[in-house]
Amino acid sequence: MSAGQFPQSGGGFGVLRQFARRERRPLERCELCSLGLRPDHPHLIELAQRRLLCACEACAILFSGQGVKFKRVPRRVLSLPDFSLSDAEWDGLMVPINMAFFFKNSLENRVIAMYPSPAGAMESLLALESWNDIAARNPVLNGMESDVEALLVNRLGYSRGHSAAPEYYLLPIDECYKLVGLIRMHWKGLSGGTEVWQELGHFFANLKGRAVESTEAPALEKGSHA
Numbered sequence: 148m149s150a151g152q153f154p155q156s157g158g159g160f161g162v163l164r165q166f167a168r169r170e171r172r173p174l175e176r177c178e179l180c181s182l183g184l185r186p187d188h189p190h191l192i193e194l195a196q197r198r199l200l201c202a203c204e205a206c207a208i209l210f211s212g213q214g215v216k217f218k219r220v221p222r223r224v225l226s227l228p229d230f231s232l233s234d235a236e237w238d239g240l241m242v243p244i245n246m247a248f249f250f251k252n253s254l255e256n257r258v259i260a261m262y263p264s265p266a267g268a269m270e271s272l273l274a275l276e277s278w279n280d281i282a283a284r285n286p287v288l289n290g291m292e293s294d295v296e297a298l299l300v301n302r303l304g305y306s307r308g309h310s311a312a313p314e315y316y317l318l319p320i321d322e323c324y325k326l327v328g329l330i331r332m333h334w335k336g337l338s339g340g341t342e343v344w345q346e347l348g349h350f351f352a353n354l355k356g357r358a359v360e361s362t363e364a365p366a367l368e369k370g371s372h373a
Contacts, residue, residue: 175188176201177203178200178202179191179206180203180205180206182203182205188202188204189203189204189220190207190220190319190321191207191218191220192218192320192321194215194216194217194218194254195254199324200217218294219295220295220319221296222319223317223359224354224357224359225316225317226314226315226355226358226359226361227315227316227361228315230285230287231281231285232285232300232313236277236281237300237302240260240271240273240274241273241274242260242271243262243271244263244264245302246262246263246299246301246302247261247262248261248297248299249298250294250296250297250298251291251294252293252294253294257273258273258275258278259273261323261327263326264331266331268323268324268327288317290317295319296317296320297319297320297323299314299317299322299323299326300314300315301313301316302314303347314355316354318354318358325350326347326350329343329347329350330347333346
C-alpha cells in the first residue's frame with residue numbers, strides 16, 4: 148500500500164495522533180510569570196534556598212547580572228584536561244566518594260563541597276586552605292561564577308572502570324543537581340545496581356560531547372620549571 152492510501156482522518160493513524168496529543172507531557176511554565184517554556188529553557192537559582200527555578204528568556208534576562216535574590220544559571224561547559232589535583236589533595240578534601248562538585252556561595256562567602264548520594268546532595272566539610280591551594284594552581288577557578296557554576300570532579304574511573312583518568316569540568320550548577328537527581332532516581336541496593344552506572348556513563352559521555360576544552364594551563368608551583 149502506498150503512503151497516499153493511508154486514511155487521512157477517522158482511521159487508525161488519526162486515532163493514534165489524537166492519543167499522542169492527549170498523552171503529551173504538561174507544558175512546563177516559567178515559575179515567575181507562568182509563560183510556557185521550551186525544553187531548553189533557562190534556569191535561575193534562588194540564592195537563599197539554593198533552589199532552581201525554571202524561567203522564560205525574558206525573566207532570565209532580568210537576572211543575568213549579579214542578582215540579590217535570583218541569579219541566572221549560565222550554559223557553558225568547560226572540560227579541564229590539564230586540571231591539577233593530586234590524590235593526597237583529594238583525600239584532604241574529605242569527600243567520602245569519588246565524585247563531588249564545588250561552588251562558591253556568595254551569601255556565606257565560602258566554597259561548598261557537595262557530593263551525590265541515594266538520599267540527594269550531601270555537604271562535605273571543606274577546609275578553606277585546601278581549596279585555596281588548589282585554586283592557586285588552577286587559575287581557571289578564578290573565573291568560576293559564584294552560586295551558578297561549579298567544579299565537577301569525577302574520579303569514579305578508579306573504582307568502576309568508566310575512565311582511565313579523573314575528569315574535571317567547569318559547568319552550570321543545574322547540571323550538578325541533574326546528576327544528583329539521576330543517582331537518586333536510579334540507585335538500587337547497596338552498590339547502586341547496573342542501571343545507575345549505565346546512566347552515569349551516559350551522563351558523562353553527553354557532558355564530554357558538549358564541553359569545550361579549556362586551554363588555561365595550571366600555574367607552576369614555586370620552585371618548579373616549565
